Amino acid sequence: MTKTIKLQNADLVPVGNFLGKLKLKGKASRGRTKLIKLLEDKNKEYNEDREEVRDPYFEHDDKGKRVTKDNAYVLKDPTKGADLNKELVDLAKEDAVIEFTEYSDKFRALYDALNAYSYELADADATLYDLLMDELENNFKKEND
Template sequence: MTKTLEFKNAELVAIGNFLGTLSLKNKASRGRTKLIKLISAKNDEYVEERKETLEPYIKKDEAGNNVEGDTPGSVVLIEEKTGEANAAIKEIDNESAVIEFTEYSEKMKALYDAIVDYPSEFSNQDAAAYDLLMDQLETAFENETEEAK
C-alpha cells in the first residue's frame, strides 16, 4: 500500500524547519533526513509554481525585466492586478502537497515512534508544525495498525 503525508504548500517550510530542530538518533534521525529531502523537493515545486503563477502580474521595466521590490528577491506587482495575484497565490498556498514515502516506511515509523512522546516541550510555530506532522503520521500508521487486524 502506498503511504503518503499531505500538507498545504504553505506549511512545508515550517514542518521542514521544525524537523531540523529535533534531537533524534539512529533510524529516527535517518527518517527525519529522508522526510526533509522529500519536503524540500515538494517545496521546490511549490516555489516554482508560485513564480510561474505570479509572472503575468509582475511589473516590467522598459527592457521587459521584472521590477525589483525593496527587499532582495522581491518584485513589484502591477497595481491593478494585485488582488488577482494575491488570490492566485493564496490558492497555490492552500493546495495539497502529497508526499509519498512508501519506500522509507520503516524509517518514517521510527521517526513517528521517536516523536510521538518527544521529551521536550514545543511552543508557537514548532507546536503547530508538530501537530500538523503528528496528524499525518498518525493517519499513516494507525491505518496500518487497523489493516493488520
Template sequence: MTKTLTFKNSELSVVGNFLGTLSLKNKASRGRTKLIKLISAKNDEYNEDRKETLEPFIKKDEAGNNVEGDTPGSVVLIEEKRDEANTAINEIDNESAVIEFTEYSEKMKALYDVIVDYPTEFSNQDAAAYDLLMDQLEAVFENETEETK
C-alpha cells in the same frame, strides 16, 4: 500499500524547518533526513509554481525586467492586478502537497515512534508544526496498526 503525507504547500517549509530542530538518533534521524529531502523537493515545486503564477502580475521596467521590491528577491506587482495575484497565490498556497514515502516506511515509522512521545515541550510555531506532522503520521501509522488486527 502506498503511504503518503499531505500538507498544504504553505506548510511545507514550516514542517521541514521544525524537523531540523529535533534531536534524533539512529533510524529516526535517518527517517527525518529522508522526510526533509522529500519535503524540500515538494517545496521546490511549490516555489516554482508560485513564481510562474506571479509572472504575469509583475511590473516590468523599460527593458522588460522585473521591477525589484524593497526587500532582496521581492518584486513589485502591477497595482491594478494585485487582488488577482493575491487570489492566485492563495490558491497555490492552499493546494495539497502529497508526499509519497512508501520506500522509507521503516524509517518513517521509527521517526513517528520517537516523536510521538518527544521529551521536549513545543510552543508557538514549533507546536503548530508538530501538530501538523503528527496528524499526518498518526493517520498513516495508526490506520496501519488497525489493519493488522
C-alpha cells in the same frame, strides 16, 4: 499500500524547520533527514509554481527579465495586485502530497520517536508537531489496528 503525507504548500518550510530542531537518534533521525529532503523537493515545486503565477502580472524588459523599481517588481496593471495576492494565497493553501512508501521503515521510526518525544513543545512547534503527527498517524495507526 502507498503511504503519503499531505501538507499545505505554506506548511512545507515550517515543518522542515521544525524537524531540523528535534533531538532524534538512529533510524528516527534518518527518517527525519529523508522527510526534510522530500519537503525540500516539494517546496522547490511550490516555488516554481509561485513564479508561474506571478510572472504574467509583472512588466518585463525586452530581454524578458522582470522590471524593478525601488527593489520591487513593477506590476503591469497596479489594480491587479489583489488578484495576484489571491492567487498566491490559493496556491499556498493547495495540498502538497509526499509519497514515502520506500522510506516507510524510517518514517515509522520517526513516527515512533515523535510519539514518545519527551521534550516540551510550545507555540508554533506544538502546532507543527500536531500537524505532522496527524499525517503520520494516518499511515501508521492503521497498521496497528
